[in-house]
Amino acid sequence: MTMWGQYSYGLLVVMVAAIIAFFALAREYDDFHKFLLLDLIEIPSLGVIALLGTDLAEALVLPGLTVGIAEQLALSQIYCVKQGIKERPVSRLNIEVVAIGDAPLIISIFLVVYGILLSGFTGGGVAGLGLVYFFASRGYKENLNMLEMASGISWALWIFAFFCFMFLPDYWFIALMCAAVGIVLKVTVKMSLVGTMWGENRE
Amino acid sequence: MSDPIGGVPYYILEFGDELVYFTPYTITLFLLALTFTVLVIISRPERQMDIAFGGDAYGTKEISLTELQFRRFMAIACGLASMGAMVTGDIFNFTLFTAMVGITNVGIVAAVKSHHVQDAAFQYGLVALCATVPLFGGAAVYAASTGSLSMIELMKGTLPAVPLIAKALLVIGVVGEGMAPFYAAKAEMFRAPGAPYVIMCSLSSLLIFLRVVEVVMLG
Numbered sequence: 396m397t398m399w400g401q402y403s404y405g406l407l408v409v410m411v412a413a414i415i416a417f418f419a420l421a422r423e424y425d426d427f428h429k430f431l432l433l434d435l436i437e438i439p440s441l442g443v444i445a446l447l448g449t450d451l452a453e454a455l456v457l458p459g460l461t462v463g464i465a466e467q468l469a470l471s472q473i474y475c476v477k478q479g480i481k482e483r484p485v486s487r488l489n490i491e492v493v494a495i496g497d498a499p500l501i502i503s504i505f506l507v508v509y510g511i512l513l514s515g516f517t518g519g520g521v522a523g524l525g526l527v528y529f530f531a532s533r534g535y536k537e538n539l540n541m542l543e544m545a546s547g548i549s550w551a552l553w554i555f556a557f558f559c560f561m562f563l564p565d566y567w568f569i570a571l572m573c574a575a576v577g578i579v580l581k582v583t584v585k586m587s588l589v590g591t592m593w594g595e596n597r598e
Numbered sequence: 599m600s601d602p603i604g605g606v607p608y609y610i611l612e613f614g615d616e617l618v619y620f621t622p623y624t625i626t627l628f629l630l631a632l633t634f635t636v637l638v639i640i641s642r643p644e645r646q647m648d649i650a651f652g653g654d655a656y657g658t659k660e661i662s663l664t665e666l667q668f669r670r671f672m673a674i675a676c677g678l679a680s681m682g683a684m685v686t687g688d689i690f691n692f693t694l695f696t697a698m699v700g701i702t703n704v705g706i707v708a709a710v711k712s713h714h715v716q717d718a719a720f721q722y723g724l725v726a727l728c729a730t731v732p733l734f735g736g737a738a739v740y741a742a743s744t745g746s747l748s749m750i751e752l753m754k755g756t757l758p759a760v761p762l763i764a765k766a767l768l769v770i771g772v773v774g775e776g777m778a779p780f781y782a783a784k785a786e787m788f789r790a791p792g793a794p795y796v797i798m799c800s801l802s803s804l805l806i807f808l809r810v811v812e813v814v815m816l817g
Contacts, residue, residue: 406739417728447741
């Protein structure tokens with residue numbers, strides 16, 4: 396009974412948040428600001444799922460988040476084409492302290508190490524964030540084909556682990572290890588590629 | 599199973615947490631999606647004709663090969679997502695496939711070099727993004743109230759009844775993703791040239807709407 400009460404209150408809060416966000420969207424006429432507000436609107440939808448409070452919820456938040464990010468990337472690309480935005484002079488975070496100091500390196504190393512310790516999806520997310528921050532602050536420009544390849548191989552490892560779980564359940568421990576390593580590499584690499592490869596002309 | 603809506607399932611595949619089943623209803627929709635995807639793969643796109651009223655002048659629009667390749671890819675992706683949405687037996691997977699159909703519908707016309715079409719695609723994309731709130735919200739309330747996302751379990755009638763609000767949220771979400779019969783908002787997008795690919799937009803919308811009707815009648 397108390398659980399239902401908590402769930403209902405949580406649902407109410409999320410719905411109020413969604414309504415506020417929709418209200419803001421209805422009052423906004425600029426395309427770019429509408430697009431930014433949609434970022435806010437995505438969050439209540441993940442909140443509703445997270446309110447389930449089980450491990451199922453975690454498994455559902457991730458695809459929900461992925462679909463939301465995919466839609467936003469697609470829309471932002473359409474916006475750039477629509478507005479004729481081609482040149483992007485900003486190649487890194489334009490903050491003097493960040494660009495020169497050692498702070499980005501230290502923070503990135505901390506995040507990557509912490510992410511590897513966490514392992515799994517969450518760890519991959521944290522470690523990837525560290526790499527994104529590093530690339531963004533240093534203006535990293537290099538051939539990222541190796542990272543792409545690592546992403547592909549770790550994904551294959553992850554899938555192999557899944558098949559191991561399905562068809563050879565006796566070898567669950569090796570499958571678990573493969574899945575953990577595969578997914579942490581995969582998410583780390585994937586996240587670090589977002590934003591660095593974005594918008595490059597890859598001929 | 600007491601009186602399933604789409605008929606008695608012929609075949610149920612449970613693979614981990616993936617659940618796929620075929621009833622007479624869903625297999626019809628699946629075959630329709632499959633046929634159109636194959637048509638998109640093998641057909642040659644048409645060129646849009648411009649005819650000037652009051653004269654004999656007419657001409658065809660030039661479309662670059664890369665643009666057509668991108669749109670064919672998006673149309674095939676849209677067909678695959680529609681097929682997935684037709685046969686999936688999991689409410690959340692259904693909402694994910696619906697969201698994917700929404701994205702690919704935008705993608706099919708996004709490569710078109712026409713300002714009107716791009717503007718319409720962007721506005722429609724905004725609506726589709728908004729619609730993920732009721733879409734995922736509906737699926738989450740399904741799970742919260744019945745404890746299951748499996749359509750097979752819902753079909754059995756042993757679970758608690760699904761609240762009306764969950765069904766309403768699901769339908770609003772699907773409609774917001776631009777599904778029939780409310781895709782009038784997408785009309786401007788259909789000005790894009792290239793016949794078989796643009797038709798994939800409306801066909802997938804129609805199929806998704808037919809499926810959501812079945813889904814909301816299950817629980």
